[in-house]
Amino acid sequence: MPHYKLTYFNLRGRGEIIRYLFAYSNIKYEDHRIERADWPRIKPTIPFGKLPILEVDGVILHQSLAIARYLAKEIGLAGQTPLDQALVDAIVDTIDDFMSMFPWTEENEDVKQQKFNDLLTNTAPELLRDVDSFLGNKKWLVGKSVTWADFYWDVCSTTLLFLKPGLVDNYPKLLALKERVQALPAIAAWTEQRPKTTL
Numbered sequence: 001m002p003h004y005k006l007t008y009f010n011l012r013g014r015g016e017i018i019r020y021l022f023a024y025s026n027i028k029y030e031d032h033r034i035e036r037a038d039w040p041r042i043k044p045t046i047p048f049g050k051l052p053i054l055e056v057d058g059v060i061l062h063q064s065l066a067i068a069r070y071l072a073k074e075i076g077l078a079g080q081t082p083l084d085q086a087l088v089d090a091i092v093d094t095i096d097d098f099m100s101m102f103p104w105t106e107e108n109e110d111v112k113q114q115k116f117n118d119l120l121t122n123t124a125p126e127l128l129r130d131v132d133s134f135l136g137n138k139k140w141l142v143g144k145s146v147t148w149a150d151f152y153w154d155v156c157s158t159t160l161l162f163l164k165p166g167l168v169d170n171y172p173k174l175l176a177l178k179e180r181v182q183a184l185p186a187i188a189a190w191t192e193q194r195p196k197t198t199l
């Protein structure tokens with residue numbers, strides 16, 4: 001088994017999908033969380049200057065979704081067929097497109113608040129409607145078993161629900177999917193023991 005070291009901030013953020021995959025597979029890894037104050041010093045030492053990164057026996061992987069896809073393939077959560085894998089990637093990217101629209105680091109609080117409100121009020125309903133219809137009456141988003149797309153829905157919706165409680169109330173099937181993911185014993189154990197952070 002390679003030595004895995006995940007470096008990210010002390011947030012769920014873009015690190016959490018990776019932590020879910022480690023938790024689910026029970027693979028040991030170093031969950032290295034850096035302080036914001038240390039980031040300016042560390043940033044120039046990180047290829048591409050962004051987190052998360054995952055070191056795999058010293059090889060540095062960047063881009064959270066590339067890292068997650070790599071781990072998902074290793075542990076059989078990437079989708080059962082090439083077509084299912086493409087569907088998984090597509091729904092993950094769709095959710096990620098939305099999460100990436102939020103101006104997380106905007107310093108002007110008024111501007112930030114206005115943009116967050118707009119996205120949560122006007123854009124989120126379209127995304128939720130589309131993900132809900134993609135899920136339909138299936139148990140999992142793609143295929144007949146859980147994939148990392150289900151994990152990504154849970155991770156991202158946790159943040160969306162923190163920002164706007166009740167956001168998903170009109171979508172009971174999406175809430176039920178979230179509950180199914182959270183009820184997986186390894187995920188339940190992780191969410192219970194993980195460091196508590198707002199984002």
Ligand SMILES: N[C@@H](CCC(=O)N[C@@H](CS)C(=O)NCC(=O)O)C(=O)O
Pocket residue numbers: 013014043049050051052062063064065
């Ligand atoms: N698409 C990249 C985005 C990486 C990214 O923007 N990371 C942020 C934290 S979520 C970061 O490193 N910010 C610090 C900086 O840009 O200096 C990914 O998914 O990994």
